[in-house]
Amino acid sequence: MTRAFATTIVLLLTAELCRGDVGSCGEALALDGNGDFVVVPGAPNLQNATAITLEAWIHPTSMQNGRILSKGDGVRATTDRSYDLTYRGNGTVELWIFFGPQGQDKAVVLETSETIPVGSWTHVAAVFDSSAGLAVLYINGVPKVTKSTSADGGSLGGLQVRQSTRPVTIGHTPPWNTTFVHGWIDEARIWSIARSQAEIMQTMEKELDNAPGLSAAWHFNGDGTDAAGAHDGALQGHAGFVTYGPQAVSYGQGCPGSGGFVPDLQLSGCPAPGKSIELTITDGLGGAPALLLVGQAQGSVDVGAGCTLLVVPVTLTLTLPLSGSGAGLGSASLPITVPSVASGVTATAQAFVIDPANRIGAAGSNGVQLDIP
Ligand SMILES: [Ca+2]
Numbered sequence: 001m002t003r004a005f006a007t008t009i010v011l012l013l014t015a016e017l018c019r020g021d022v023g024s025c026g027e028a029l030a031l032d033g034n035g036d037f038v039v040v041p042g043a044p045n046l047q048n049a050t051a052i053t054l055e056a057w058i059h060p061t062s063m064q065n066g067r068i069l070s071k072g073d074g075v076r077a078t079t080d081r082s083y084d085l086t087y088r089g090n091g092t093v094e095l096w097i098f099f100g101p102q103g104q105d106k107a108v109v110l111e112t113s114e115t116i117p118v119g120s121w122t123h124v125a126a127v128f129d130s131s132a133g134l135a136v137l138y139i140n141g142v143p144k145v146t147k148s149t150s151a152d153g154g155s156l157g158g159l160q161v162r163q164s165t166r167p168v169t170i171g172h173t174p175p176w177n178t179t180f181v182h183g184w185i186d187e188a189r190i191w192s193i194a195r196s197q198a199e200i201m202q203t204m205e206k207e208l209d210n211a212p213g214l215s216a217a218w219h220f221n222g223d224g225t226d227a228a229g230a231h232d233g234a235l236q237g238h239a240g241f242v243t244y245g246p247q248a249v250s251y252g253q254g255c256p257g258s259g260g261f262v263p264d265l266q267l268s269g270c271p272a273p274g275k276s277i278e279l280t281i282t283d284g285l286g287g288a289p290a291l292l293l294v295g296q297a298q299g300s301v302d303v304g305a306g307c308t309l310l311v312v313p314v315t316l317t318l319t320l321p322l323s324g325s326g327a328g329l330g331s332a333s334l335p336i337t338v339p340s341v342a343s344g345v346t347a348t349a350q351a352f353v354i355d356p357a358n359r360i361g362a363a364g365s366n367g368v369q370l371d372i373p
């Protein structure tokens with residue numbers, strides 16, 4: 001498997017580095033299921049009457065009834081409500097949309113038969129399109145429930161989403177204490193358009209700052225800021241943030257070359273199958289070649305002059321030219337798409353920069369270990 005990973009590294013040397021990691025790696029809103037949520041002041045483009053799309057990633061810690069995205073008082077079909085995207089204590093997902101003025105008993109309810117898992121990420125999306133007369137509930141980009149009629153049997157065509165006076169709330173609908181999400185939410189978005197399945201799938205794993213029809217996008221990367229507009233969220237209770245996904249770890253000691261500089265090796269990105277990572281060497285001798293050693297376990301073999309081989313066994317050696325010139329000014333980056341066949345693999349890497357200032361003819365970097373889930 002490691003040899004397959006190494007071979008694929010060679011094949012993908014020129015792979016484009018893309019950012020598309022939400023749901024695999026990142027930072028998310030963390031809610032403890034009791035009093036924690038985010039509140040966003042209401043605005044017309046958070047409840048567009050004729051077309052709306054709601055999206056979020058949800059990672060329940062335990063399964064209890066939880067409101068992912070809602071706008072309204074959560075009372076009845078006739079009260080001050082626009083919509084609720086929610087899941088039940090049994091894990092089924094529901095979309096409720098309310099139509100017309102308050103007092104009118106007009107709603108559509110979509111409920112999945114399948115359930116979302118505890119302890120892993122699921123993408124949920126809900127679309128209402130008045131002109132098409134359709135409401136669709138998606139799980140991981142796949143339409144699961146589609147309806148063309150409201151609960152009273154009338155057509156959805158031409159209906160208008162009720163304009164609630166309430167804020168948008170993420171992770172809860174106040175004041176109901178049985179609606180707190182216990183888990184993590186990432187990349188919640190509200191659109192003023194009805195997005196297609198293709199559009200949902202194209203962007204579900206990406207962070208979006210701006211796009212036509214995008215009213216709000218909460219990345220939850222350490223705060224409740226809306227990246228798309230002015231709909232910043234305020235954290236309530238003990239709402240906080242969590243970093244999720246696999247992380248590469250640095251280990252061992254490098255050894256110096258020209259000017260006493262020790263090359264540094266770092267891995268950034270999202271080290272999960274199908275995702276993009278980047279290995280970067282810095283602080284080497286500019287203009288010199290670097291040998292990147294790839295292996296499957298940490299090693300500690302004294303190779304002299306204070307240098308240690310940190311990768312054992314070496315299954316692949318790549319040569320990377322360092323840019324720049326002069327001691328400590330050389331750097332190089334290697335973008336890699338992690339292949340799906342690498343799932344479950346441990347990979348290690350170390351760089352040696354060819355450098356006559358060291359008695360063994362090279363300066364060594366620290367090691368990097370990556371455990372691919
Ligand atoms: Ca995030």
Ligand SMILES: [Ca+2]
Nearest residue numbers: 032034035238
């Ligand atoms: Ca709490």
